[in-house]
Amino acid sequence: MASQKFKHKVIAIAGPPPDGLTIDKLKHWTEIHKGRFAHELDEHVTHLLCTKEQFKQRVPRVREGLKRKRLKIVDFDWFELSAGPGRVEKVAKYCHRHMLKKQEATRRERERIERGKFLAERFVNTNLYRVHYDDYNFRYQVSLVRENYLESGHRERHVLYLFESIARPPLFLFAAEYFRRNGDAQPAYFRQSDCSGLFDDEFGHFRRFFRAKTGIRWEDRVVLHGTMPASFFAYTPPNRGKPVGRNGLFSATMSRELNAALRGLPALAVGEQLGRDDEEVGTEAVGDAMLQEEGDYDKDDDKDDGVDWSLINAKDASDLESGGVEMEWSDSEDQDDLEILGDSPNTSSSDEEGKMGLCFELPSDDDDDKGVRMGDMAALDED
Structure with a gap:
């Protein structure tokens, strides 16, 4: 046959x-x-x-x-x-x-190894380290953007990384990239430590760099999103159900509700606003509807979230826009002077111990400061 x-x-x-x-x-x-x-x-x-x-x-x-x-x-x-x-x-x-595919894969692998060796001297050896994910699956690679006042239509951008070693037990390393304008092919590199170290040390560098550039503590990145002047770099938290990471004072939902109250936005529109904020940088804080009169708690039953935030009435929006909102934290971190890849406005903190919360101090003609603390849940319950 x-x-x-x-x-x-x-x-x-x-x-x-x-x-x-x-x-x-x-x-x-x-x-x-x-x-x-x-x-x-x-x-x-x-x-x-x-x-x-x-x-x-x-x-x-x-x-x-x-x-x-x-x-x-x-x-x-x-x-x-x-x-x-x-x-x-x-x-x-x-x-x-x-x-042909095998040859291309071999070539790409060889280029990846060579690039990792090149970056090891100035940045991080990407053959030995990868970007860290926490147990909420949040990727510690965040972008901070700000309008470039020297070049119209361009933005400055910092990209912060917390790297984790592939070898076990893991070691960590903080590093950052800086792009002066849109389309920069070669960034400037910054690395705080000469070698990798423990998580607490390197994450501390990450947080201090973040605060120096944004004026906001890492823990408050969702609550205070979009509330800082345009002179600061702006960070946009993930939205649409994506993880926002650990180390927050409140849950993601509560943080967005607080952020909506601060910015005068409907609570249900915060997720959509976060998506649009990818196109915005450093929006100015406050407005007429930002705060409610003390004692008037969610008068509209349809919008009642069951939480009494005891927010102060912002009667004069023009004063707020001109003076801004001063934020004072009682559990402050040590502030390191970071003269890193550009200047950032200084931030201040309080050394008061035993309490934790956010105090909004509104401009007033009187010498006495007026404010009500948010985040001290015991005080809220007593009200």
Whole structure:
């Protein structure tokens, strides 16, 4: 019984066959095994035979064959071995597409290793470190943006990283990139430590850098989003259910409700506003509807969230816009002077111990400061 190895296969060649083979032999062996030999490369061809040199030179038929994803471009060795005794050889071993993919993968891997070695001197060796994820699956790679006053239409951008070593037990390393304008291909690099260290130390560098550039503690990145003047860098928290990370004073939902109250936005619109804030930088704080009169707690039953925030009435919006909102924290961190990749306004903190919360001090003609503390939940319950 005649062999049917090449049944349903239409074979063509990309160029002259190698020594020992002729077109007549190729056609004869193909037809013996119930296949069909095509002199032209048409839509019915299933296998295109070519040598390595023809594939590298991208002869016309090879170029045309690469445009057809289902066409198998194989070496002549596949045909010779399959036409002999035994079973048809697997195409993958002789497929030029597969060999090209392997070569590209090898080249990319070599470039990745070389780039990691290059970055090791100035930034972080990406062959040995990866970006850290916390147990909420939050990626510690955050962008801070600000309008570039020297170049209209451009933005400055810091990208903060907390790297984790691939080796175990893990070590950590904080580093940052700085882009002066849109489209910068080569950033400026910053690394606080010469070598990796414990999580608390490197995460502390991360938090202090974040506060120096945004004027906000890392714990308050959601609550105080969009409330700082345009001179600060702005951070936009993830939205639409994406994780916002650990170390928050409140849950993500409560933090967004507080942020909505501060910015005078409907609570349900905060998620949408966060999405739009990717296109904005450093919005100015406060407005008429930002705060409620003390003692008037959610008068509208439809919007009552069951929480009494005891917010002060902002009667004079113009004073607020001109003076801003002063934020004072009682559980302050040590402030390191970070003269890093550009200047940032200074922030101040209080050394009061034993309490934790956010105090909003509104401008007033009187010498006595007026404010009510948010975050001291015991005080809220007593009210």
